[in-house]
Amino acid sequence: MDTDGVRTRAGDLPREPGIYQFEDGEGRVLYVGKAVDLRDRVRSYADPRSRRIRKMVGRADRIDFAVTDTETQALLLEANLIKRHRPPYNVRLKDDKSYPLVQLTDHAVPRIEVTRDPEDGATVYGPFTDKGRVEVVVKALRETYGLRGCSDHKYSNRDRPCLDYEMGICTAPCTGEISEADYADDVTSVERFFEGEIGVLADPLRRGMADAAEQQEFERAANLRDKLDAVEALHGEGDTAVSDANGAASTDVLGAAVEGDRAVVARLHAEGGKLVERERHTLDSPEGEGPEGVYRAFIAQYYAEREFPDEILCAEDPADPDIEAWLEREGVALRVPGAGREATLVDLALKNARQRGGVSDEVGALADALGVDRPDRIEGFDVSHAQGRSVVGSNVLAVDGSPEKSGYRRKKLTERNDDYANMRELIRWRALRAVEGRDDRPDPDLLLIDGGEGQLGAAQDALAETGWDVPVVALAKDEELVIAPNGVYDWDDDAAHLHLLQRVRDEAHRFAVQYHQTLRDEVSTALDEVPGVGPATRKRLLRRFGSVDGVREASSDELTAVDGIGERTAETLRTRLR
Template structure:
C-alpha cells in the first residue's frame, strides 16, 4: 500500500481502542504481517502513511489490507495484541522466542530415575535449571553419580540388562538394573540428589571436601586438585541462588528483568524468586524494537511473556517501560512494577543485566561472524544445498537457524529440474526462495545471511539469482574443501576452532543432511530395475539402495555383500545378479 491507500483505509476505522492487523493475500489466504494496539485506531493506522523505520516501510509496502478489532479498554487491547502476535507469528512484529539453548538437569519419572543433562526434558520428569554453564553442570552431574550412583542409561537399556554395565565398574552407577542395590536404597540416593538441586549444597560438597582432604593427606596431590575443581563447580552452581530478595518480600514471588540490545537483537534475562531465594533463571530473545532502546524491549516483552503465564507479585526492571497500558494492567492484577535504585533489589537487577549481556561476550558466534564478514549481526541464517544422483531426483533444501539454533518449523524443501548441473540447480533453488520473498508469498522473515553449501561456482549461481530477483540479502558459501568461507569480495581461511566457522558449519551440515534425506526419500520412491526382481519387495529395495547407493551399485555388489543384508538369502542374491546382469 502507498501513503494514500493507508490514509483511505485508516479513515474507515473507528476512533476507539483496539488492535489492528496489516495483512497480505498469500495463496488465497490472508497472511498477517504486523499486529499493533492503539488507543485510537484511526489515528494510529493513519500514522503508517509516514513509516517510522525502513523495516515498517517495507511492511506497509507489502501489505494490501488492514483488519481491526475493537476492545473495551486499552488493557484488553494490550493482551489481545500479545495473543495475536503469538498466534499469527507476524514477521514484522517484535516476537518473543524462548531461549532453549541452556541445559537442564532431569530426574526421570521412573521408579529408578535416570539423571541426565538435557535441553529437551521427558514428560513427567523433575527438572532443575536452566543453567548457563554446560561444562559446570556436567561436572556436577558426574560428581553426583560418583557419590550417589544414579544411573544414566536409557530405560530400554535398563530393562534389558542381565549384568552390570561399564558404569558400574567405573563406580558411577550402583546397578539397580541387576539388583546390586535395592530400589528402596536407590530411592534414598535419588532423594539426596534432589536435595542438592533444591539448594542443600552440603549433600554433595561435604563428601567431596572430606575426600579432597584425605587425598591431600595421602600426598595424592593431582587427585586432590581434581576434587578441589569439582568442589568449586558444585558450590558455584548454586552461587547466584544465594542472592536474596529484600526481607520485606520474603513471602512474595518476584521476577527481576534485565534487558540488553545488541544491533537488531534484544535479550531479556528473567530471574524468579520465591520465599526470598532465586529459584529460576532464563533468557529470551526478541528483535530489538526500532529506535526504542531497552524501554521498548520491556514494553514488548512484559505483555507477551505474562499474557499466558501466572503473574508474580512484583516485577523489578532496570528501566521503566514507560507504558501506561502496561502499568494499568499490572496494577489491576495486583502486581507491583518498580525500578530499584539501591540495595539488594538493585543488586538483583544488576545480576539480571549481567545475564542479559552474556551474548555480547567473545564466544558469541553470530557476533564474531558479523565482525569477520563486516555485516550486521546475522540473527537469522538460512542454508541451501542441492542433492541428486547423476541428475536424477534433484532436490533442494532450505534450512533456517535463529540465534545459532535450528528453527525447524521454517525448513523448506523443493523438487528441482532434473539435470546434472550443480550451478543451475543452486540458481533455481535460491531464485525460488528469493522470488517468494520479494512477492510476499513466503510467510517467513527475511534472513540476515544466506549460506550456500559449495564453492565459488555455487556462490556465483546464488548471486545471479539474487540479482535477477532484486532480493538484497548478504550471501556467503562454505566449501567442504579446506572449509573455506567465500564471499563476493574475498575468501576467508579461518582457524578450525573459530566460533564463527562453527556456526556456519552447523548451518551447512544441516542443509546437507536435510537435502540428502529428501533426495533419499524420492529416490526410494522412484521406479527402478529392482521392481521386477522376484523376492525383492519395497522394504528390501530400500535397504539395497541405501546400502549400495544406486541400481548400478547393486549390480556391482558381490554375492557376499548382497547376502550380508537382512532379508536377502542366497537364492534372492542369485536372482538379483541374474536379473540385473
C-alpha cells in the same frame, strides 16, 4: 504526510479498538501500532513526540487500519503484523514467533486448521495466545462436526476415506460420505462458535461428559472435561485471578540493554524460587527507542506461543496499560521491584543483557570478518540426490548461533543431475516465498550455501532474478574456504566465526541427506526398481493407495484397476513388495 493529512485521516477512523499502519508510497509498512480508540491515537501523530516518530510520519503516504473486538486482540494483532511486515520504526524481536490463528479455507469444502500464515480468501479467527489450547478446541470441533483438516493434495482424487474418517474426526466429503450441503451446515456451526456462540461446542461436550460419567467411563469424561475447559478458556481468555506474587510457581526476570539500533533482552526463568534457565534475545531497535519500548515489544512478541509464567519482573516499567491488562487477564503479575531478592534478580538480568561473551562474540566476529550487518539469523542451504534422482533441498536456520528447528524447511526439486541448477531452484523457491510474503519466518541476515563458487553463483542468480536482497556466502568442504561475492576468505582453523558457519553448513547437509534417504527408502527403492513401473505409474499407484504400504496391501484386482497396471505387472508388484 503532513500534520493536516494526519488529522484528516484520523477524523475518518472509528472510536473503537484496533491497529493502525503507516505506509509509504510503495505500500511498505513503516509502523504498526495498537489503540483503544483508533481516532484519538492516530490524531496524536499530528504532533509527534520524538524525532524518530516525526521522521516516520514524514515518510508515510497513507494510514491503514483494522478494527478488533477487544484491546487484547489489538495487542496480539499488532505483534503478528510486526512479525510479518518487519516495519523499520517498530522494535522487532528477531527470533519472534507469531500468534496462532484458525482459518477456514476458501473452498467449496473448507479445511479447518491452526496456522500463522493464512491463505488468501480464508475466513480467519484470532489471534489467540495459547496454541495448545487452540489445537484442543479445533480437534474438539472436528470430532463434533467432522470438518476436514487435510491438504488439498490429499483431498483430491481419493477413492476411499482416509484414517481421519475412521477416527471420527472427518465426515469424508472427499468420497461423498457427506453431501456438500450438509458439510456446509457443519461449517456454519463452526463459524458460529468462533463468532461467540460457545454453546455450539460446549453443549455437546457437556452432554458427552454426562453420558460418559453415567456409563462410568471416567477417563473419557475427564478428557471431555479438559476439552470443555479449553473451550471456555478460549472464549474467556483469562478469567483467572492474578497469582499471589509471594507464592508464584514460576517467574520470568527481564533485563534490557539498548546499543544503537540493536537491543538485547536477557530472560532469567525461575521455578520454585530457583533459577533454571537463562537466555538472551536480540531485537532490532529503531534509533531513539528506550528500554521501556524494548520491554513492551519483547513481552508482546515473545509470549506468542510460550507458556506464561506466574509473574514477570522488569528492570523498568513498560508503561503500557494494554499489556498490563492483558497479562492481568492471563493471571500474570507484572512488577518492577525496588529492593530485596527480586531487585537482585533484575540486576542479574541486566548484567546478562549487557555482557558480550559466548555466542554473541561468535556472531559479531563473523559480521566483522565479512563486513556485513550482524547476522543473528543465518539460513543454510544444501542439495542432495542420487545421480539426479530423488533430488531434495534443505533450508535450516540458526539464531544467535544455535539451531532453531522450528525454522527448518525442505523442498523436493526437479529430477536432474545438475548441482548448480538445483541450488538455483532451491534459493529461488525460498526467495519467492519471502518476496511474495508467503513465508512465515523473518528474513535472514545471511544465507550460507553448501558448496563452492558455482553454487554461490547459482544462488546469486536466483536472488537477482527475484529481487530478494540478502547477503550470501558459500562454504566449500574441501579446503573450508568461505567464498563471498567480494572475495575468498581463508580463516584460521580455530576461528570461532568459521566454526559457526561450519555448524550451519553441516546441519544443512545432514537435513538434506536425511530427507533424500527418506524419499529413496519410501519410494525409489520400493517401486522404481519394479519392472514395468515408471514415474507416471508410480504416481498413480501412490495417489490411489496413499503409500507404498498401501500398494503392498492391495489385491490384484485393486492393482489392475489402476491405469497402466496389467495382470503381469500386478503380480510383479505383489512379488517384489512382499
